[in-house]
Amino acid sequence: MDRPPHRAGRRDRNRDAHGAADRAARPCAHAVMARSRKRRWRYRILPLCMLAAAWLVGLFLFVDRIPVESDSRDASVQTDAIIVLTGGRGRVARGTTLLASQAGRWMLISGVGANVSARELIPADRLTAETLDCCVTLGRAARNTRENAVETAGWVAENGVTSLRLVTADFHIPRSLLEFRAHLPRVEIITDPVISENVRLDRWWRWPGTAFLLAEEYNKYLAARARLFVTLMLDRT
Structure with a gap:
């Protein structure tokens, strides 16, 4: 049996009204979803931006702490020992000069290769046999x-x-001092940085090679601090 025409028309009008309402609400829903996605993205990117800013500030402070001269360049300030860390030019030569001038009684050269002799590191004209x-x-x-x-x-x-007097590259001093103070808390340490000719600390950010080296060293410094902190916390438990 056919439905009355006026009822079918009412249903069609209701269906059309609902469809129009859905179409009208769709842009609003899309706008709300877009705003929600933007908020989520903002909440995700903001901590990363803050972390990057903190890292960058820390890098500038780290570079500012790199010494440009010894705690005491006067060789008359004698220590029991001179510690030379291998890995860069001029370090062994500086340690040898200090030992020859009696700035220390003994010298330890740490990190020497298995097949390298003392005489290969120190020429005969620098120290007697x-x-x-x-x-x-x-x-x-x-x-x-x-x-x-x-x-x-x-x-x-x-x-x-x-x-002891610690001899290493200037940019390596902060991390070296961190490690040495952690392992030698009762030993007096004087730093004696060897100035690196290829590391331009003045306006370092303008020199890509220097900037990369310092950023890498800063990351190593942060990793060392984190490791020492975790070790300290574990020792306390």
């Missing part, structure tokens, strides 16, 4: 800065050292 035999030790166990500190700590304990 007698001084080389009595006062220079080659440490061969270390392969990184943390191991340099561990190796030095063992050597210091064996020889009763209470003060």
Whole structure:
């Protein structure tokens, strides 16, 4: 039986009204969803931006802490030992000069290759054979800065050292000092940075090679701090 015409027309009008309402609401729904997505994206990107800004500020502060001269360049300030960390030009030469001028009684060169002799590192005209035999030790166990500190700590304990002069590259001083103070808390440490000719600390951000090197060193410094902090917390538990 056919439905009355007026009822079918009413349903059609209702259907058309609902369709029109849906079409009208669709742009609003899309706008709400778009705003929601923007908010979610903003909440995700904001912490990353803040983290990047904090890292960048920290990098500038880190570079500002890199020493441009020794704690005490005066060789008359004597320490028990001179510790030279291998890995860059001028470090062994600086340590040899300090030992020859009696700025320290002994010298440990940490991080020496297995087949490298003392005489290969130090020419005969820099130190006598007698001084080389009595006062220079080659440490061969270390392969990184943390191991340099561990190796030095063992050597210091064996020889009763209470003060040392740390010789390494200028940009390497902050991380080296961090590791050495952690492993040698009761030993007085004087830093003696070797100025790196190819590292331009003045307006360093203008030199891509220097900027990359310093950023890499800063990341290593942060990793070392985090590792030492975790170790300290675990030791307390």
